[in-house]
Every structure is written in structure tokens, then in C-alpha cells.
Amino acid sequence: MFQKGGGVPVISVRGLSKTFHTSQGPVHALDNVTFSVKSGEVLGIYGPSGAGKTTLLRCLALLETPDSGExxxxxxxVLEVSGEDLRRLRMKIGVVFQGYNLLFSRTALRNVMLPLEIQGYHKQAAAELASTALDMVGLSHRKGFMPTHLSGGEKQRVAIARALVTQPEVLILDEPTSALDKRTAESILELIQGINQSTGITVLIVTHQTELVGAICNRHIYINNGVLSELGCSPDRTLLAAPTVGESVSC
Known part of the structure; x- marks a missing residue:
């Protein structure tokens, strides 16, 4: 279903900047951000609320256009791509948004089918691929359930399956465990790690939870006030506890 990567950069970000103009003045969400993501790794991007993480996520998911950079x-x-080529690129990047974003009028299976239906897949083919994705996240026995009858952890699994059903090369997760209890959060992290190891898919986790980064990520970078610093390999409890913008440790 997926192709395993070889450790080469799948994403390279160069000089990315984004400013929002508000009634209170300009807000520099991203300021000359530069980093790369290796194929097959689990990269953690962490920092406090309002640091610029969500803007960076939206740029990487091709949902936000930066002011400058590549x-x-x-x-x-990707900033020079448009039309059908851009649509195909977006299919290579699966995104799990904070809050699940499930359609409550659809069953778990039909939620996962949605990206394929948008692409024009026949209903039966879409259902088969969606069933495979739900099986991958351990939720095939709940495919006929509506979101209102699923637990928070099960909703997150459906959201992950929906992001995986198009067979992307990169999976981006926004605060994947912030709304879950400790036991459920651990099971979701084990799931993400297992998918990464079995498929070789590249994973980016955007979070404010340093313990999550230390638990699952191969490498982590810290962002604050729109400025990003590559810190090094995880787990590195010292750096995670007291990150310093501008400090860098190679992995």
C-alpha cells in the first residue's frame, strides 16, 4: 500500500515567512523558517500556543500560502504548482486535524471513503480501500458506527484512517493526543509508531506536549514566535525541557 522511504529529504523548507496583518498590527507567524524532513522519519514540531505551529502545518499541508520562501x-x-498538479500533490500529504473533523452524518467507513469519493473513485472501490485503512488502525469492527457512538480515541483512529486512505507519502498530525486521556493517548502513539515502522511513511507531529515528542519522535524542532530551531534527536530530555531558539544538534 505504501512505499518505504530511504532516509533522504522528502520535504525541504527554505526561508519560509508569513505575516498576518491585524487591527493590532502585524503578526509574524513564521520568520525565515528553514528545515528538512527525512523520508521515513517521525519528526516532532513543538512549541507553546501561538508560536506559529499551526501556520507552519497549514503551509506544509498546502492550505496556506507563505509570503516568501520555498x-x-x-x-x-510546491508553491509553483497549480491546478491538477497541485491536487495530486495534496493527495500525497495526509493531514489529521485537531478535533477530528468527522462528518456526523456519515458512518466511520463513509468518513474514510470521502477523500476517495472526491477523487472520483467508484463506491465499491472506495469502500474496499476505506475498509483496509480502518483495519490498519484497528477499527474495522466499528466501521458501521456513527461518530456520536465512537469514543475520542476511536474518532482519532477514524481521522487517521481517512488521512491514510489516499496512500500519502507524508502524514501530518496536529495535536493528536491533546484531547485524550493518558491510556488512550499512549495507544494512539503506539498506532502512529506502528504505521510508520510498517509502511515507512514520513510522519510530522505538531504539538505543545514535550512528552509526546520525547516518546515517539526520531528528531524534533522547536518553534516560538515564528522562529524555528532544529534541536536534534529524540528523546533528549534536557533540550526538550529547556529549548533554546538557535541551538542545533545534528542527528
Whole structure:
């Protein structure tokens, strides 16, 4: 279903900047951000609320256009792509948003089918692929349930399955455990780690939870006030506890 990566950069971000103009003045959400993501790794992007994490996520997911800089996906500058080529690129990046974003009028299976239906898949083919994705996240026995009858952890699994059903090369998760209890959060982290190890998919986790970064990520970078610093390999409890913008440790 997926192709395993070889440790080369799948995403390269160069000089990314984004400013929002508000009634209180300009807000520099991203300030000359530069980093790369290796194929097959689990990268944690963490920092406090309002640090610029969500803006960075939206840029990486091709949902927000930066003011300047480049985002290279396997060597292609995605900011220069449009139309059908952009649509195909978006299919290579699966996103799990904070809050699940499930449609409550659809069953778990039909929620996962939605991206395929948008692409024009036949209903039966979409259902088969969606069933496979739900099985991957351990939720095939709940595919006929409506979101209102699913627990928080089960909703997160459905959201992950929906992001995986298009067979993306990169999976981006926004605060994947922030709304879950400790036991459920641990099971979701084990799931993400297992999917990464079995498929080789590249994973980016955006979070404010340093313990999450230390538990699952191969490498982590810290962002605050729009400024990003690559800190090094995880787990590194010292750096995670007291990150310093501008400090860098190679992995």
C-alpha cells in the first residue's frame, strides 16, 4: 500500500515567512523558517500556543500560502504548482486535524471513503480501500458506527484512517493526543509508531506536549514566535525541557 522511504529529504523548507496583518498590527507567524524532513522519519514540531505551529502545518499541508520562501516536496517547489498538479500533490500529504473533523452524518467507513469519493473513485472501490485503512488502525469492527457512538480515541483512529486512505507519502498530525486521556493517548502513539515502522511513511507531529515528542519522535524542532530551531534527536530530555531558539544538534 505504501512505499518505504530511504532516509533522504522528502520535504525541504527554505526561508519560509508569513505575516498576518491585524487591527493590532502585524503578526509574524513564521520568520525565515528553514528545515528538512527525512523520508521515513517521525519528526516532532513543538512549541507553546501561538508560536506559529499551526501556520507552519497549514503551509506544509498546502492550505496556506507563505509570503516568501520555498517548500520543496521531493525536489519540486510546491508553491509553483497549480491546478491538477497541485491536487495530486495534496493527495500525497495526509493531514489529521485537531478535533477530528468527522462528518456526523456519515458512518466511520463513509468518513474514510470521502477523500476517495472526491477523487472520483467508484463506491465499491472506495469502500474496499476505506475498509483496509480502518483495519490498519484497528477499527474495522466499528466501521458501521456513527461518530456520536465512537469514543475520542476511536474518532482519532477514524481521522487517521481517512488521512491514510489516499496512500500519502507524508502524514501530518496536529495535536493528536491533546484531547485524550493518558491510556488512550499512549495507544494512539503506539498506532502512529506502528504505521510508520510498517509502511515507512514520513510522519510530522505538531504539538505543545514535550512528552509526546520525547516518546515517539526520531528528531524534533522547536518553534516560538515564528522562529524555528532544529534541536536534534529524540528523546533528549534536557533540550526538550529547556529549548533554546538557535541551538542545533545534528542527528
Amino acid at each position: 517548500i520543496l516536496f521531493k525536489g519540486t517547489n
